[in-house]
Amino acid sequence: MTHSSYDEYRQPEPEGGRRKRGGGGKRRRRSPLDGGAGGDGSHEMAMVEDVEFESYYGRPVVKAPPWETPIGIYLFVGGLAGASGLLQAGAALSGNAELRRTARLVAIGAVGVGTPALVIDLGRPERFLHMMRVFKVSSPMSLGTWILSSYATGAGMTAANEVDRMTGERLPLGPLRPLLRLAEGPSAALQGVMGAPLAAYTAVLLGDTAVPTWNAARHGLPYVFVSSASLAAGGMAMALTSRRNAGPARLLAAAGVVGDIVGMHYTKSRMHPLESEPLEEGTPGKLLTWAERLAVAGGIGTLFARRSRTIAVASGLALAGASALTRFGVLHAGHESVKDPRRVMIPQKDRLEKRRAAGITGDSITTGW
Amino acid sequence: MGLLSGPEADPAADAGWGHDHDRKGFFTDTSICIGCKACEVACKEWNHNPQDGNLQIMGSSYDNTGSLGANTWRHVAFVEQGKDRIEEARETGRKLVSLGMPSIGPRSGASTPGGRPGEDLSRADTAPPDTPEFRWLMSSDVCKHCTHAGCLDVCPTGALFRTEFGTVVVQEDICNGCGTCVGGCPFGVIERRDDGTVAPKGQRGRVQQDVPNKGTANKCTLCYDRLVEGEEPACAKTCPTTSIKFGDHDDMVESAHERIAQLHEQGMTEARLYGANPEDGVGGTGSVFLLLDEPEVYGLPPDPQVPTKDLPHMYRTAAVAMGGMLAATALAFLGGRR
Numbered sequence: 006m007t008h009s010s011y012d013e014y015r016q017p018e019p020e021g022g023r024r025k026r027g028g029g030g031k032r033r034r035r036s037p038l039d040g041g042a043g044g045d046g047s048h049e050m051a052m053v054e055d056v057e058f059e060s061y062y063g064r065p066v067v068k069a070p071p072w073e074t075p076i077g078i079y080l081f082v083g084g085l086a087g088a089s090g091l092l093q094a095g096a097a098l099s100g101n102a103e104l105r106r107t108a109r110l111v112a113i114g115a116v117g118v119g120t121p122a123l124v125i126d127l128g129r130p131e132r133f134l135h136m137m138r139v140f141k142v143s144s145p146m147s148l149g150t151w152i153l154s155s156y157a158t159g160a161g162m163t164a165a166n167e168v169d170r171m172t173g174e175r176l177p178l179g180p181l182r183p184l185l186r187l188a189e190g191p192s193a194a195l196q197g198v199m200g201a202p203l204a205a206y207t208a209v210l211l212g213d214t215a216v217p218t219w220n221a222a223r224h225g226l227p228y229v230f231v232s233s234a235s236l237a238a239g240g241m242a243m244a245l246t247s248r249r250n251a252g253p254a255r256l257l258a259a260a261g262v263v264g265d266i267v268g269m270h271y272t273k274s275r276m277h278p279l280e281s282e283p284l285e286e287g288t289p290g291k292l293l294t295w296a297e298r299l300a301v302a303g304g305i306g307t308l309f310a311r312r313s314r315t316i317a318v319a320s321g322l323a324l325a326g327a328s329a330l331t332r333f334g335v336l337h338a339g340h341e342s343v344k345d346p347r348r349v350m351i352p353q354k355d356r357l358e359k360r361r362a363a364g365i366t367g368d369s370i371t372t373g374w
Numbered sequence: 375m376g377l378l379s380g381p382e383a384d385p386a387a388d389a390g391w392g393h394d395h396d397r398k399g400f401f402t403d404t405s406i407c408i409g410c411k412a413c414e415v416a417c418k419e420w421n422h423n424p425q426d427g428n429l430q431i432m433g434s435s436y437d438n439t440g441s442l443g444a445n446t447w448r449h450v451a452f453v454e455q456g457k458d459r460i461e462e463a464r465e466t467g468r469k470l471v472s473l474g475m476p477s478i479g480p481r482s483g484a485s486t487p488g489g490r491p492g493e494d495l496s497r498a499d500t501a502p503p504d505t506p507e508f509r510w511l512m513s514s515d516v517c518k519h520c521t522h523a524g525c526l527d528v529c530p531t532g533a534l535f536r537t538e539f540g541t542v543v544v545q546e547d548i549c550n551g552c553g554t555c556v557g558g559c560p561f562g563v564i565e566r567r568d569d570g571t572v573a574p575k576g577q578r579g580r581v582q583q584d585v586p587n588k589g590t591a592n593k594c595t596l597c598y599d600r601l602v603e604g605e606e607p608a609c610a611k612t613c614p615t616t617s618i619k620f621g622d623h624d625d626m627v628e629s630a631h632e633r634i635a636q637l638h639e640q641g642m643t644e645a646r647l648y649g650a651n652p653e654d655g656v657g658g659t660g661s662v663f664l665l666l667d668e669p670e671v672y673g674l675p676p677d678p679q680v681p682t683k684d685l686p687h688m689y690r691t692a693a694v695a696m697g698g699m700l701a702a703t704a705l706a707f708l709g710g711r712r
């Protein structure tokens with residue numbers, strides 16, 4: 006690194022230690038394709054082997070939000086609730102009472118798990134209601150809070166009606182019962198209308214960050230998330246409803262499986278190899294591989310679920326599991342992607358180069374007036 | 375209403391403030407930084423920021439702070455480089471000049487307060503000085519107080535706000551620690567103050583201490599409490615070399631341009647500005663830097679983009695996805711009747 010004669014007095018550097026990680030030290034840019042992507046020609050790549058890459062001691066450049074397991078759970082149950090909201094609305098409109106009841110109970114269960122999970126993950130859980138201070142379109146988290154709370158209001162009302170009916174009107178409602186029934190229709194509509202946004206907003210929430218893997222996934226992640234929600238809700242409803250009434254749930258689940266797999270491949274095809282790598286390697290990669298396998302298995306199961314309740318239950322659970330794994334896989338892939346500064350720096354340098362090659366030079370942070 | 379991206383002349387006015395105040399900012403001239411870390415200390419003391427880790431020596435350089443974070447709002451980076459790298463830096467800098475970085479030559483319509491009014495330097499002697507054998511790069515990093523601040527855009531509680539000085543500040547009594555802002559910052563500045571963060575610093579352990587504002591997001595306030603009293607920020611006030619300059623944002627950008635012209639005139643083409651361009655991915659930064667190598671050498675992203683810039687497009691994608699989901703559900707009920 007240095008060449009002065011005083012270097013003799015310098016302590017010997019540990020083998021492979023300081024220099025590799027260190028001080029403006031040069032990191033040989035490994036091919037990001039070591040993992041095997043890119044050969045498919047889907048990326049136009051300005052990848053040059055042996056480009057030396059500078060970083061600041063290999064330390065992270067951006068930070069991932071401190072979202073841990075509870076948020077992974079929320080991503081899953083939020084989707085489950087969202088798509089169940091659509092299922093209950095469809096079932097109510099088509100007069101499928103059993104499916105309607107199942108979907109509403111699944112939905113309220115999912116909201117019941119998801120909301121506390123969101124609160125627990127806050128740094129100051131007691132200030133949860135501060136989320137309701139503002140309504141901010143530029144913040145997907147703010148929109149999501151309002152979507153979730155209006156959805157939960159609808160879901161609570163519809164579920165209360167179902168439970169009241171199931172218990173033979175034994176809930177101690179007194180004179181409120183007619184009011185509850187009156188509210189059932191509007192509540193079901195609210196729950197239905199908020200269902201799709203609830204399933205989709207979390208994808209925007211992740212996309213709207215500087216975390217390289219999430220941000221780069223923004224072009225396709227909403228497709229993955231609504232599909233994952235659909236297959237989970239379809240799967241759960243299929244498992245908990247009699248075969249005769251589960252037809253729409255089976256179809257929704259099957260559509261979800263197709264959307265999920267196609268969506269994930271499309272998402273990755275729009276990403277820089279260094280950004281998509283965390284979705285394919287390591288623990289998150291494993292989670293996502295198993296998610297895809299379970300989704301395929303469950304999807305095949307839906308084709309036969311009309312014949313056997315056992316198959317319906319098994320494939321329904323497989324689908325729910327697939328959805329949960331997808332969410333945790335994507336969550337952890339993001340966390341993984343901030344650890345190595347190359348995943349931030351190299352895609353940024355590449356896009357900068359691309360713009361410069363196209364003659365756009367005035368929009369970078371080190372140029373212009 | 376502020377904009378999501380692009381040049382924005384007065385972010386404070388657009389956030390609802392009157393025009394009573396000028397936008398404040400820093401110009402950090404790293405070419406005269408001596409790495410004394412007085413700014414780090416002054417910031418810690420003034421803001422009562424807790425200790426970061428257990429005082430362990432990191433062993434990679436004279437920088438044992440590591441990075442910006444919830445408890446470190448000023449961070450002095452330290453890099454040692456040899457001759458080859460210096461020459462490379464000169465080369466990349468020269469390339470930037472050809473891409474239109476402010477530099478040698480008359481500035482169009484420039485009226486520079488305090489000297490060099492539109493001075494034509496195109497015939498100046500720009501032969502590079504002899505390249506030194508090695509050099510130390512020192513740079514005091516801080517929150518950029520972006521024109522389009524990702525952290526502020528995504529905060530769901532309104533805890534983060536734009537002050538009358540055009541700076542970006544967290545209200546610690548409002549923040550509920552949701553952590554959204556942490557991912558929203560393209561510079562990795564803001565962080566939630568607690569011990570459960572996803573990216574703890576190296577292997578450094580934790581220590582028992584009084585931690586104010588636990589569980590909330592923390593970052594440089596550009597000494598909001600001092601600005602409202604007409605004082606300058608603690609870090610700038612303490613800086614013994616004037617490497618950290620504080621003042622009206624326009625003046626800061628102006629002096630950055632003057633300084634870079636001066637350095638280029640001396641043949642130091644490795645010098646470049648960071649954040650002085652209102653057309654960049656964050657609409658220009660409130661804290662402008664003069665660097666002597668590529669940004670990534672200092673741990674700064676080379677092409678930061680505020681994530682919300684693409685939010686309209688993301689909402690559109692989500693709308694299409696939701697439409698597909700509705701259609702699939704409708705078809706499922708039509709097809710599942712039998």
Ligand code: SF4
Nearest residue numbers: 517518520524525559
């Ligand atoms: S640098 Fe990061 S924390 Fe500072 S204003 Fe910009 S986005 Fe916010």
Ligand code: SF4
Nearest residue numbers: 529549551552553555
């Ligand atoms: S952690 Fe605090 S400042 Fe950051 S986005 Fe959440 S509420 Fe806003």
Ligand code: SF4
Nearest residue numbers: 417594596597607609
């Ligand atoms: S302006 Fe104030 S808060 Fe910000 S780095 Fe300087 S001393 Fe710290």
